[in-house]
Amino acid sequence: MDSATLDYVVRIVVASACGMLIGLERDSHLKQAGIRTHMIVALGAALMTIVSKYGFFDLAQYDNLLRADPSRIAASIVSGIGFLGAGMIFMHNRVVSGLTTAAGVWTTAGIGMAIGAGMYVIGIIATILVLAIQLALHRGKYGPGVKGFPTADLTDLAIEAQESNHTVDDILGRLTASGASVVNLNLERGNDGMVRLDMLLRFPKGMDFAALVSELHGIKEVTSIEF
Numbered sequence: 001m002d003s004a005t006l007d008y009v010v011r012i013v014v015a016s017a018c019g020m021l022i023g024l025e026r027d028s029h030l031k032q033a034g035i036r037t038h039m040i041v042a043l044g045a046a047l048m049t050i051v052s053k054y055g056f057f058d059l060a061q062y063d064n065l066l067r068a069d070p071s072r073i074a075a076s077i078v079s080g081i082g083f084l085g086a087g088m089i090f091m092h093n094r095v096v097s098g099l100t101t102a103a104g105v106w107t108t109a110g111i112g113m114a115i116g117a118g119m120y121v122i123g124i125i126a127t128i129l130v131l132a133i134q135l136a137l138h139r140g141k142y143g144p145g146v147k148g149f150p151t152a153d154l155t156d157l158a159i160e161a162q163e164s165n166h167t168v169d170d171i172l173g174r175l176t177a178s179g180a181s182v183v184n185l186n187l188e189r190g191n192d193g194m195v196r197l198d199m200l201l202r203f204p205k206g207m208d209f210a211a212l213v214s215e216l217h218g219i220k221e222v223t224s225i226e227f
Helices: 003-028 035-054 057-062 071-086 099-116 120-136 167-177 209-217
Strands: 090-092 095-097 154-162 181-189 194-202 222-226
Touching: 003 035, 003 099, 003 120, 035 071, 035 099, 071 099, 099 120, 154 167, 167 181, 167 194, 167 209, 209 222
Parallel strands: none
Antiparallel strands: 090 095, 154 194, 154 222, 181 194
């Protein structure tokens, strides 16, 4: 393996590692696009950038007859990743979800492109910034891990918690005691011992959401609450 090929291999490995770090954060919150998705996006973007930048040197001898534009493949990556991101965005009960994950995948592709082009520092700094944004701003302004109180009687509620034998029963019990009724429930379990409950709930009018959040945070396993 010559030095140039070794450099290309290092680039796709570094890009994959950056994608893995971003994916770990997303996976810890039980998002659909997790470690594998972000790693493959970063690796693929780096690979296509390398091919775009270095794969057409043999056409240089035909420069007077044929012009190779290496930026065209890079532009196609940006456009193509948009379709992948669009598949992560959905609307339920007039609430849009998945925007942050889609933006993260799109940015991960940009990181892969930067590292594929040999811009290691830019790619690594961008990875650190994405992680800092995701981690620092994940918690909402209504208390630890709480985002946006609902403005309608029927709303979505997502709760993340450490799984135990009684965690789910405790959460559902406190919701029922508050007067809320569960219209729909989806339960997802992560590999790290976390559980996520995505629920469509109907609340009584005049609901004291601050008191409900306090009740739910009384369950020590609960780590995040998002309306």
